[in-house]
């Protein structure tokens with residue numbers, strides 16, 4: 001068992017390194033994403049098509065356990081409060097491998113949504129497929145997607161802003177700025193930043 | 205000190221660390237002592253620079269870990285919990301212990317699992333450390349900040365008039381450096397960081413009392429070597445190497461410290477005025493190519509703002525003496541009985557090969573392979589190992605399991621300051637170094653020990669090999685019934701117990717996994733007489749995988765937690 005485990009780990013390790021490498025260099029500035037159907041913490045299934053009047057969405061990959069992701073719950077509530085009314089609701093998605101991270105189980109997501117009084121859906125990406133489709137790398141990793149000719153196109157990918165621990169010291173509010181530009185029918189000036197937080201580890 | 209206060213301390217201490225010349229108070233790692241140590245490895249973040257925080261990983265904190273105090277002779281039990289978003293391992297660098305407890309690349313801890321190694325501390329009083337050792341991820345996990353000091357105390361050291369008030373006149377210094385990208389994330393583009401980081405503090409200063417002070421210095425770098433000295437070129441005294449005190453203090457004005465090495469020094473501040481200051485510095489200017497950090501460039505894969513210059517490590521402000529100050533240098537320390545070349549009955553030679561530009565270094569043309577045992581040693585044998593580096597760059601050779609004695613350097617005499625017990629040493633460019641060591645106490649045919657270059661990019665690149673220590677006399681050829689065991693009660697509420705069909709059967713390894721395959725416990729050679737606590741497990745199905753000590757056969761049993 002030990003010998004075999006050793007060999008398996010070697011193969012796994014050899015496979016992981018290039019995978020991470022590819023992800024971190026994935027081109028994501030102009031890209032279409034598919035709709036999905038994920039379970040919300042209230043038990044209902046949620047899809048983009050459930051929002052026929054949405055102009056766009058803020059999609060945030062986050063999770064319960066990551067300390068850097070935890071810094072942003074309040075800001076996510078504020079973003080949703082401001083932009084849902086303008087046709088750009090926020091959907092948060094947890095794609096963590098719940099086999100390894102008990103704290104990110106669906107039951108604990110339900111508790112977290114209550115405790116943080118989240119005003120937006122908090123969706124459970126059990127298979128991690130949606131995170132893979134988006135190329136999400138960290139928690140939090142934010143996307144602004146916009147409806148273009150009936151398709152959902154990624155207009156922004158990366159960090160929510162540029163200061164995790166001190167919201168008041170942030171100089172760039174990337175997500176808000178991208179939506180403001182899109183609502184004003186302008187080109188997004190900063191389309192892509194590095195997402196900062198805990199690595200989303202994908203199940204093999 | 206709570207976890208939170210440690211983190212806040214770090215965050216605040218580092219918050220103002222931007223403008224050059226403005227010092228930050230050196231962080232002294234929190235301490236843990238006793239015989240049971242709970243170490244929680246987590247992702248975190250630290251305010252290293254103005255602007256965004258840097259994503260880090262720490263042990264019981266945000267960056268670096270607590271200093272563990274062991275007493276020689278104690279049995280220490282470690283509860284290592286991996287909350288990281290990655291598999292890891294935790295290696296007890298410098299310790300003589302069973303290979304299955306060593307925390308090398310084979311003792312992987314999956315996310316969410318608890319690993320419980322334990323061993324009897326037989327090492328001498330000295331400064332050791334712990335750090336991750338996951339093959340091909342060691343550099344990444346070290347950069348994130350995982351690691352910590354271990355200080356061993358023993359009677360011989362306690363009998364000496366040496367400074368030993370931790371954080372006052374006995375200061376641990378983990379030397380490393382980091383580079384940042386525009387978002388303040390750590391980068392590993394170069395093997396060398398741009399900014400000095402000591403115990404997690406950038407541009408640090410410390411107040412030290414006007415007396416003899418003891419600095420326990422660890423090179424916790426990825427690759428850079430340090431040529432240590434003081435800004436006034438004063439003489440200081442090396443009292444200990446990696447694995448224990450020297451026979452007597454060795455006066456020096458410069459000392460080289462390579463990755464993984466530790467040195468304990470005494471610095472005489474009795475003649476310094478209160479309010480004056482001196483700097484501990486790296487005198488790295490003028491080194492030729494081959495000295496790690498001697499490269500001339502500031503950019504590219506080996507570039508750094510600290511390359512080939514003299515730079516500050518620690519700004520020291522002299523404060524009033526403490527009561528009970530040590531004001532004299534001991535003339536002698538401990539009496540070591542070292543092995544000599546004549547004691548060795550087996551000799552081995554390793555060559556550093558390959559490493560042509562853009563290619564990794566190997567030992568004897570073989571990339572490290574987790575499934576290959578490169579050397580098989582016999583228990584209780586004294587061996588002489590010779591490592592030959594007729595190659596393009598220097599290295600820091602490290603071997604697990606034992607402390608050795610360096611007996612020769614082809615470049616000249618062995619330096620007096622490295623004449624003690626060592627587990628790591630500088631192997632210069634075009635140099636051959638030999639050491640002798642006895643491989644005693646711990647035999648294991650399955651789990652190997654490592655030898656490798658401690659420069660993380662070299663180690664991750666494959667400059668590593670592994671050996672097993674075999675006990676030829678311990679082979680048991682008696683034919684027995686196949687090993688088997690029962691878990692009871694089943695279903696269980698609080699504890700599960702083990703009953704073996706053969707009372708001499710022993711568990712080499714026990715892992716417990718849940719129904720979806722998450723590993724909860726990894727227990728090398730567990731004591732099973734009192735069972736295993738499962739009271740905190742969720743209700744459901746679990747599997748116990750037990751590896752039989754004698755046959756290494758794995759037997760799996762199922763139980764239900766009520």
Ligand SMILES: [Cu+2]
Pocket residue numbers: 565598599600657658659662663667
């Ligand atoms: Cu090396």
